[in-house]
Amino acid sequence: xxxxxxxxxxxxxxxxxxxxxxxxxxxxxxxxxxxxxxxxxxxxxxxxxxxxxxxxxxxxxxxxxxxxxxxxxxxxxxxxxxxxxxxxxxxxxxxxxxxxxxxxxxxxxxxxxxxxxxxxxxxxxxxxxxxxxxxxxxxxxxxxxxxxxxxxxxxxxxxxxxxxxxxxxxxxxxxxxxxxxxxxxxxxxxxxxxxxxxxxxxxxxxxxxxxxxxxxxxxxxxxxxxxxxxxxxxxxxxxxxxxxxxxxxxxxxxxxxxxxxxxxxxxxxxxxxxxxxxxxxxxxxxxxxxxxxxxxxxxxxxxxxxxxxxxxxxxxxxxxxxxxxxxxxxxxxxxxxxxxxxxxxxxxxxxxxxxxxxxxxxxxxxx
Numbered sequence: 001x002x003x004x005x006x007x008x009x010x011x012x013x014x015x016x017x018x019x020x021x022x023x024x025x026x027x028x029x030x031x032x033x034x035x036x037x038x039x040x041x042x043x044x045x046x047x048x049x050x051x052x053x054x055x056x057x058x059x060x061x062x063x064x065x066x067x068x069x070x071x072x073x074x075x076x077x078x079x080x081x082x083x084x085x086x087x088x089x090x091x092x093x094x095x096x097x098x099x100x101x102x103x104x105x106x107x108x109x110x111x112x113x114x115x116x117x118x119x120x121x122x123x124x125x126x127x128x129x130x131x132x133x134x135x136x137x138x139x140x141x142x143x144x145x146x147x148x149x150x151x152x153x154x155x156x157x158x159x160x161x162x163x164x165x166x167x168x169x170x171x172x173x174x175x176x177x178x179x180x181x182x183x184x185x186x187x188x189x190x191x192x193x194x195x196x197x198x199x200x201x202x203x204x205x206x207x208x209x210x211x212x213x214x215x216x217x218x219x220x221x222x223x224x225x226x227x228x229x230x231x232x233x234x235x236x237x238x239x240x241x242x243x244x245x246x247x248x249x250x251x252x253x254x255x256x257x258x259x260x261x262x263x264x265x266x267x268x269x270x271x272x273x274x275x276x277x278x279x280x281x282x283x284x285x286x287x288x289x290x291x292x293x294x295x296x297x298x299x300x301x302x303x304x305x306x307x308x309x310x311x312x313x314x315x316x317x318x319x320x321x322x323x324x325x326x327x328x329x330x331x332x333x334x335x336x337x338x339x340x341x342x343x344x345x346x347x348x349x350x351x352x353x354x355x356x357x358x359x360x361x362x363x364x365x366x367x
Contacts, residue, residue, distance in 0.1 A: 004195055006266035009274050011061055012281030014054045016341050019291045021051035023337040026299045026320050029327025037234040045237055055113045056255040059181055060188035062117050067192025081125035087366050088118030099292040108171045108317040116176035120185040136190035142183025143252050161245045171317035180246040201267035204260045211257030215250055225250040282352045286367050294340045
């Protein structure tokens with residue numbers, strides 16, 4: 001399958017932004033919720049908000065890539081989606097879970113975006129025979145309509161997040177409910193044919209502008225699209241503060257609208273910056289694993305530099321190992337983020353070259 005450069009460029013950009021959010025999670029000294037408009041600062045708010053782009057872009061483009069890889073051989077495509085989906089779920093509950101929490105006792109199981117993509121691939125494998133336009137309808141219905149679903153039934157897990165204290169020493173956190181995120185993946189799959197058009201830049205621009213205009217209109221009306229209406233207090237921050245999990249209609253419109261603008265801007269671009277972004281965008285899973293490891297390593301270095309020892313580290317549910325009081329300023333977070341991305345660059349370059357030189361190795365498609 002011929003690679004589409006704009007996909008790799010935009011995916012690389014959001015993967016880099018994702019590292020900023022995770023660096024802030026692990027290393028920022030402040031305990032303030034960055035999206036709490038009553039307590040946050042504009043810089044902290046937008047440091048968190050800009051990373052909202054990551055998950056929906058990653059999920060949408062996963063659906064698009066699935067379409068592009070399924071056009072020739074239906075059976076091979078279905079087999080790959082099933083095995084890839086299972087592999088992602090296994091990775092999420094084992095290696096990724098450990099890399100995030102560094103807890104050898106596994107006192108928390110945290111199902112995040114990789115689980116949502118894996119589950120989405122399994123569901124998508126059942127729908128490959130359905131025409132793209134009907135998948136688009138289903139995807140858009142899930143995106144626009146899931147906020148109408150009321151909780152309290154046996155199928156809540158399909159639509160809502162949950163955090164369960166299973167035992168005094170084990171917490172189960174399910175923050176990426178399957179169906180709302182599957183709606184985004186389905187829409188990405190159904191949009192696959194658009195990526196095969198020669199002059200798609202203007203189309204992406206139009207879709208992006210339309211999505212952002214609809215976001216602004218619905219958010220201004222303040223009736224539907226997000227469970228939390230905006231208020232006049234902290235008006236702009238409140239207006240932009242949309243719900244990620246489950247991904248509300250307004251969250252999806254604003255993030256995918258920006259994604260389409262980025263895709264339009266990336267079309268036909270070939271320069272140092274775009275080639276830099278493509279390095280990460282070509283090996284997203286490999287980068288994903290490495291960036292967690294690098295950030296956690298940086299966090300431990302920070303802790304020891306601040307005078308804490310191994311006995312001071314605290315592990316457990318929603319604890320990354322940080323001792324109480326450990327952390328750095330937001331400016332320091334940005335510096336560590338830049339360092340992490342820089343260290344990951346040669347690692348991703350080498351892996352990308354290895355994959356390109358060994359295309360006959362099927363297992364490389366899983367990393």
